[in-house]
Amino acid sequence: MWTMQPLRPVVGAPLLLLLLGTIFRLVLTMQREERHRLRNQVVEMFDHAYQNYMDHAYPADELMPLTCRGRVRGLEPSRGDVDDALGKFSLTLIDTLDTLALLNKTAEFEEAVRKVLSDVRLDNDVVVSVFETNIRVLGGLLGGHSMAVLLKEGGQHMLWYEDELLDMAKDLGERLLPAFNTSSGLPYPRVNLRHGVRGPETRTGTETDTCTACAGTIILEFAALSRFTGDPIFETHARRALDFLWEKRQRNSNLVGTTINIHSGEWVRRDSGVGAGVDSYYEYLLKAYILLGDDLFLQRFNIHYASIMKYISQPPLLLDVHIHKPLLPARTWMDSLLAFFPGLQVLKGDIRPAIETHEMLYQVTKKHNFLPEAFTTDFRVHWAQHPLRPEFAESTYFLFKATRDPYYLEVGRTVLENLNRFARVPCGFAAMKDVRTGSHEDRMDSFFLAEMFKYLFLLFADPEDLPFDVEDYVFTTEAHLLPLSLSTAQRSRSLTVANTTSWEELDDSNFDWSCPNTRLLFPDPAFPRSLREPIRSAVDKSCPRPASRSEPGLGRPPLRARDFMANNPEHLELLRRMGVSLIHLKDGRVQLVQHATQAVSAVAAEDGLRFMQEMMELSSQQQKEQLPPRAVQIVSHPFFGRVVLTAGPAQFGMDLSKSSTGVRGFAAVAEPYSGCTELTNAALVEGRIALLQRGQCMFAEKARHIQKAGAIGGIVIDDNEGSSSDTAPLFQMAGDGRSTDDITLPLLFLFHKEGNILQEALQEYKELEVLLSDKARDRDAIFKGRPPPSSLLESTEGEEDCSPEEDLRASPSPSSSPEEQQPSRSTEEQAEPEADKTKREAEAEDTAEAEVDGDSAQSMEALLADWKEDLEAFQQMEKDEL
Numbered sequence: 001m002w003t004m005q006p007l008r009p010v011v012g013a014p015l016l017l018l019l020l021g022t023i024f025r026l027v028l029t030m031q032r033e034e035r036h037r038l039r040n041q042v043v044e045m046f047d048h049a050y051q052n053y054m055d056h057a058y059p060a061d062e063l064m065p066l067t068c069r070g071r072v073r074g075l076e077p078s079r080g081d082v083d084d085a086l087g088k089f090s091l092t093l094i095d096t097l098d099t100l101a102l103l104n105k106t107a108e109f110e111e112a113v114r115k116v117l118s119d120v121r122l123d124n125d126v127v128v129s130v131f132e133t134n135i136r137v138l139g140g141l142l143g144g145h146s147m148a149v150l151l152k153e154g155g156q157h158m159l160w161y162e163d164e165l166l167d168m169a170k171d172l173g174e175r176l177l178p179a180f181n182t183s184s185g186l187p188y189p190r191v192n193l194r195h196g197v198r199g200p201e202t203r204t205g206t207e208t209d210t211c212t213a214c215a216g217t218i219i220l221e222f223a224a225l226s227r228f229t230g231d232p233i234f235e236t237h238a239r240r241a242l243d244f245l246w247e248k249r250q251r252n253s254n255l256v257g258t259t260i261n262i263h264s265g266e267w268v269r270r271d272s273g274v275g276a277g278v279d280s281y282y283e284y285l286l287k288a289y290i291l292l293g294d295d296l297f298l299q300r301f302n303i304h305y306a307s308i309m310k311y312i313s314q315p316p317l318l319l320d321v322h323i324h325k326p327l328l329p330a331r332t333w334m335d336s337l338l339a340f341f342p343g344l345q346v347l348k349g350d351i352r353p354a355i356e357t358h359e360m361l362y363q364v365t366k367k368h369n370f371l372p373e374a375f376t377t378d379f380r381v382h383w384a385q386h387p388l389r390p391e392f393a394e395s396t397y398f399l400f401k402a403t404r405d406p407y408y409l410e411v412g413r414t415v416l417e418n419l420n421r422f423a424r425v426p427c428g429f430a431a432m433k434d435v436r437t438g439s440h441e442d443r444m445d446s447f448f449l450a451e452m453f454k455y456l457f458l459l460f461a462d463p464e465d466l467p468f469d470v471e472d473y474v475f476t477t478e479a480h481l482l483p484l485s486l487s488t489a490q491r492s493r494s495l496t497v498a499n500t501t502s503w504e505e506l507d508d509s510n511f512d513w514s515c516p517n518t519r520l521l522f523p524d525p526a527f528p529r530s531l532r533e534p535i536r537s538a539v540d541k542s543c544p545r546p547a548s549r550s551e552p553g554l555g556r557p558p559l560r561a562r563d564f565m566a567n568n569p570e571h572l573e574l575l576r577r578m579g580v581s582l583i584h585l586k587d588g589r590v591q592l593v594q595h596a597t598q599a600v601s602a603v604a605a606e607d608g609l610r611f612m613q614e615m616m617e618l619s620s621q622q623q624k625e626q627l628p629p630r631a632v633q634i635v636s637h638p639f640f641g642r643v644v645l646t647a648g649p650a651q652f653g654m655d656l657s658k659s660s661t662g663v664r665g666f667a668a669v670a671e672p673y674s675g676c677t678e679l680t681n682a683a684l685v686e687g688r689i690a691l692l693q694r695g696q697c698m699f700a701e702k703a704r705h706i707q708k709a710g711a712i713g714g715i716v717i718d719d720n721e722g723s724s725s726d727t728a729p730l731f732q733m734a735g736d737g738r739s740t741d742d743i744t745l746p747l748l749f750l751f752h753k754e755g756n757i758l759q760e761a762l763q764e765y766k767e768l769e770v771l772l773s774d775k776a777r778d779r780d781a782i783f784k785g786r787p788p789p790s791s792l793l794e795s796t797e798g799e800e801d802c803s804p805e806e807d808l809r810a811s812p813s814p815s816s817s818p819e820e821q822q823p824s825r826s827t828e829e830q831a832e833p834e835a836d837k838t839k840r841e842a843e844a845e846d847t848a849e850a851e852v853d854g855d856s857a858q859s860m861e862a863l864l865a866d867w868k869e870d871l872e873a874f875q876q877m878e879k880d881e882l
Contacts, residue, residue: 438776578608662773717755
């Protein structure tokens with residue numbers, strides 16, 4: 001048996017990158033030429049995204065790839081907490097600096113540094129997220145500084161550089177420091193770059209809560225800033241925040257919650273997992289040990305990790321639990337941010353669960369083309385967005401480095417191809433609004449350039465392709481590169497004094513100093529495959545939810561939401577015991593309210609909380625049944641199917657979910673634009689898809705007028721200027737209260753922003769061909785029989801199928817199982833309700849929300865109207881970014 005390798009000194013970011021033995025004798029099935037082709041394609045894709053940002057968005061913070069312009073905070077409709085990352089400091093350019101260097105774009109890097117130094121201002125009167133600004137901007141400046149120093153020492157580039165980026169980083173660090181002026185040491189979640197957090201001019205400083213990751217993801221950047229500059233104040237504050245979080249962990253479970261009060265230290269949300277709200281806290285404990293060499297960080301990480309593997313990890317699943325009752329699941333779905341965790345397990349040296357969880361994530365990705373923002377324990381879509389997050393690519397890279405298994409090269413190829421096939425648009429790459437329909441969001445976050453292309457390039461590159469040895473650096477959570485040499489930088493004595501955690505409470509039995517022996521992990525090349533095969537089958541067939549324990553005193557399992565019947569006396573008694581009250585509303589709906597203090601026991605109260613969460617999920621599924629999203633796909637030059645707009649459906653007319661091809665035709669603006677009288681340009685509209693404006697008459701009336709003119713379809717565009725699917729709930733067009741059987745064409749609804757994209761394209765290119773469908777079609781299906789121009793990237797043939805669902809991109813499968821066909825948030829193939837049922841439901845909802853201009857719409861109010869936790873969880877996740 002070989003000697004165990006020391007943990008910290010061996011490598012930088014990936015602790016298992018120097019694995020020895022039989023794994024290096026694996027024959028890579030992917031040919032060297034193919035790897036180089038994929039490496040070059042990564043560079044081409046990066047160029048497409050970066051150049052479009054520079055051409056159409058700079059100096060704005062981010063690119064809006066559908067409208068080909070920059071996103072400037074205050075000029076675009078607010079997206080809530082998501083906009084806290086924008087500080088009018090050319091976010092994407094700063095975030096991309098060290099990616100340019102890694103991809104050997106030295107000239108572009110030097111030019112970008114000069115632009116940052118000449119154009120970027122940090123004293124803006126704007127409120128920003130402390131967390132986002134730290135990991136993206138401060139980390140970007142420090143990563144850029146590291147690369148600039150490296151190139152200057154090479155003697156050929158950046159010879160003029162005199163630590164200007166470091167000076168900017170220190171300036172920014174000082175602007176973030178006021179956020180740490182709390183009694184606990186935990187930072188405020190937001191800070192005004194010019195005014196700090198105190199005083200009315202700051203417009204912040206009144207917050208009481210922050211996420212655990214927001215407070216615990218500071219140490220790498222702040223410690224690096226202290227080590228680079230010699231000023232200990234930054235590292236001191238970051239360590240103080242980590243010390244406080246450690247002290248506030250739940251001592252029995254050794255877990256932390258997701259949201260904490262920054263003043264009292266009380267847990268606001270006591271659910272705990274490895275995804276949104278917590279993820280990078282654990283990541284930074286381990287990486288702080290790697291970068292700084294302080295054993296205390298590793299001890300804390302190992303104690304947390306043991307609890308994660310005991311309570312949260314149910315391979316291949318990672319399920320949130322309650323910190324005080326860690327055997328009790330806190331929710332029945334997982335968020336996409338936990339996809340980083342297999343990569344962290346590689347750094348830890350725990351390869352087996354990393355392989356298992358990663359394989360589960362890969363199979364979910366193959367089912368939906370991208371990893372949904374959240375998905376259920378039976379692998380269905382819970383939140384359908386995908387903002388081009390890089391965490392899955394990150395874990396894929398680390399697993400390949402650890403195992404050298406060529407399987408992970410194929411995984412990377414899938415990620416790359418799906419980005420090109422479904423997210424690439426003429427002005428960059430657009431986030432997915434809905435992975436089920438393939439519709440886009442006018443969004444390309446800076447982390448896409450900062451992280452995604454780094455990890456994909458490293459995955460396919462040979463060592464000689466890299467301008468430096470990545471083993472000399474640690475990757476931050478934003479994939480910025482900090483040199484390991486910082487561990488030997490002088491530390492102020494105040495740092496040692498500031499560390500007040502008692503060593504006596506730490507158990508050396510939890511302290512794992514070494515990496516595992518790789519002969520035992522990988523006795524033969526088939527070992528990783530043997531772990532993946534059962535998981536692949538489990539995802540394809542879906543897997544049951546974890547069994548619940550019986551509540552003491554009841555003698556039976558807790559009531560599950562899916563089994564609840566409002567007219568069952570036994571169920572009503574179980575609700576009472578859980579502290580849940582049932583209220584009958586006048587319109588026939590029921591409302592449930594829980595008061596935990598009225599439960600017969602603490603255990604019953606926990607069961608009631610889970611019951612309420614499950615009911616929220618069922619309510620969301622009912623909403624999705626009523627409001628299946630549709631897609632408007634621009635298929636003519638120069639879009640070629642790459643721009644997909646989220647569209648609302650109509651309760652009448654052609655059911656696009658039952659069409660294998662959708663309706664395809666050239667667009668024409670109806671005259672009159674309202675479509676409320678017979679068209680005066682019927683000859684132009686005949687055989688085309690008519691564009692109409694919302695208002696002045698009923699939707700069904702518009703449909704009848706364009707149908708009479710010979711149109712093959714219609715698109716109604718919202719007249720409410722500024723409305724967008726980014727900020728408004730999906731809209732469903734109701735009928736006019738009488739039979740609509742005479743309407744046979746499809747009618748879809750676009751909000752104002754998406755409608756503008758369509759109208760501007762029509763104005764510029766005159767002949768604009770669009771496809772109306774239940775979801776975006778694969779380019780191969782769209783251009784069947786007539787290939788697109790050669791300038792369009794070719795899609796790869798022979799993609800491995802995961803399940804019959806994958807083929808639904810081209811046409812609905814008549815052989816789908818009943819489970820796949822049932823209405824839910826996770827499937828596109830939703831059966832339309834019966835006409836009379838739909839009308840009755842629409843009328844009931846319309847009593848709560850009427851349209852003043854005569855247009856009827858389904859209210860988006862849920863069945864359980866006052867439940868907000870699901871929405872708050874999503875908003876918290878967006879705020880954390882992570």
